[in-house]
Amino acid sequence: MSKPITGFELLEKEVEQAEEFKEKHRCSSKNKKRDVTGANRIFSYTFTLTGIGVGVTVSCSCGKEKNVTDYDSW
Numbered sequence: 001m002s003k004p005i006t007g008f009e010l011l012e013k014e015v016e017q018a019e020e021f022k023e024k025h026r027c028s029s030k031n032k033k034r035d036v037t038g039a040n041r042i043f044s045y046t047f048t049l050t051g052i053g054v055g056v057t058v059s060c061s062c063g064k065e066k067n068v069t070d071y072d073s074w
């Protein structure tokens, strides 16, 4: 019954959680040499597919990460 996943979206709650994390992590990139865009704050999102939903983790350039998955939506 599962449809093919073609893209990932953050839910409203997940965006809020991610923004909160970003506020706490105003960390500069440790790897400035590769920072060609001029942006000194780098965050990445990891999407984890499970049988019942998609987990979302946001991570900072400092190495810290936070699971922002909105489990209520599962």
Ligand SMILES: [Zn+2]
Pocket: 024, 025, 026, 027, 060, 061, 062, 063, 064
């Ligand atoms: Zn950080």
